Amino acid sequence: AQSVTQLGSHVSVSEGALVLLRCNYSSSVPPYLFWYVQYPNQGLQLLLKYTTGATLVKGINGFEAEFKKSETSFHLTKPSAHMSDAAEYFCAGDLGTGANNLFFGTGTRLTVIP
Amino acid sequence: DAGVIQSPRHEVTEMGQEVTLRCKPISGHNSLFWYRQTMMRGLELLIYFNNNVPIDDSGMPEDRFSAKMPNASFSTLKIQPSEPRDSAVYFCASSLEAGGINEQFFGPGTRLTVL
Numbered sequence: 001a002q003s004v005t006q007l008g009s010h011v012s013v014s015e016g017a018l019v020l021l022r023c024n025y026s027s028s029v030p031p032y033l034f035w036y037v038q039y040p041n042q043g044l045q046l047l048l049k050y051t052t053g054a055t056l057v058k059g060i061n062g063f064e065a066e067f068k069k070s071e072t073s074f075h076l077t078k079p080s081a082h083m084s085d086a087a088e089y090f091c092a093g094d095l096g097t098g099a100n101n102l103f104f105g106t107g108t109r110l111t112v113i114p
Numbered sequence: 115d116a117g118v119i120q121s122p123r124h125e126v127t128e129m130g131q132e133v134t135l136r137c138k139p140i141s142g143h144n145s146l147f148w149y150r151q152t153m154m155r156g157l158e159l160l161i162y163f164n165n166n167v168p169i170d171d172s173g174m175p176e177d178r179f180s181a182k183m184p185n186a187s188f189s190t191l192k193i194q195p196s197e198p199r200d201s202a203v204y205f206c207a208s209s210l211e212a213g214g215i216n217e218q219f220f221g222p223g224t225r226l227t228v229l
Contacts, residue, residue, distance in 0.1 A: 032216070034217065034218075036220075041225075042222060042223075043118075043205055043220035043221055043222045043223050044205070044207075044218075044220040045220070046217060046219075049217060090157065092218075094216050101147065101159060101162050101169075101170065101216075102216060102218055104157050104159075106156045106157075107156055107157065
């Protein structure tokens with residue numbers, strides 16, 4: 001069955017440390033994958049997306065994600081965390097069901113410790 | 115473009131009252147989605163429309179919830195009668211299906227509190 005799974009509902013990192021948020025998908029066809037960020041009291045904003053082509057995708061605010069078909073993963077990384085990165089992050093996928101809705105993960109809340 | 119517009123941004127009502135949430139999608143988009151977000155259940159898809167037609171309403175909690183999209187630029191989500199457990203943030207999102215890439219653009223949400 002198609003699904004998007006985020007491992008870890010809460011992640012804490014120190015300011016300046018590497019950020020790694022995990023996302024795995026299950027799809028019978030090549031997916032389109034997205035990372036969204038939600039700041040407090042705001043809607044979701046697109047960080048980056050993978051459609052086809054280059055598997056390393058760069059997004060806004062220094063984030064990037066790598067599509068790994070062999071691992072069915074699309075983990076989000078940032079080399080150095082900033083206080084302003086504290087937010088909730090959602091992985092989502094168009095998993096080729098023929099419908100145009102996205103499968104969303106359950107979200108990961110990132111805390112950045114000064 | 116102004117993005118997805120939702121109104122009201124905040125709504126406080128009493129149990130039993132009717133609540134209507136409104137959404138204006140991005141001009142030219144052909145799909146519209148209603149989501150509900152709570153601490154307990156996270157982000158849930160309630161219903162989505164394609165070309166103004168409801169495609170999947172399996173996420174609508176119960177008959178108290180209804181959604182309409184009378185035209186390409188307007189949608190409503192109605193709760194009648196409202197209950198305290200309906201308290202949540204309701205998001206509207208829209209997308210343009212182009213080449214199969216369905217990137218969704220979210221509105222700022224409506225925070226609903228039912229007393």
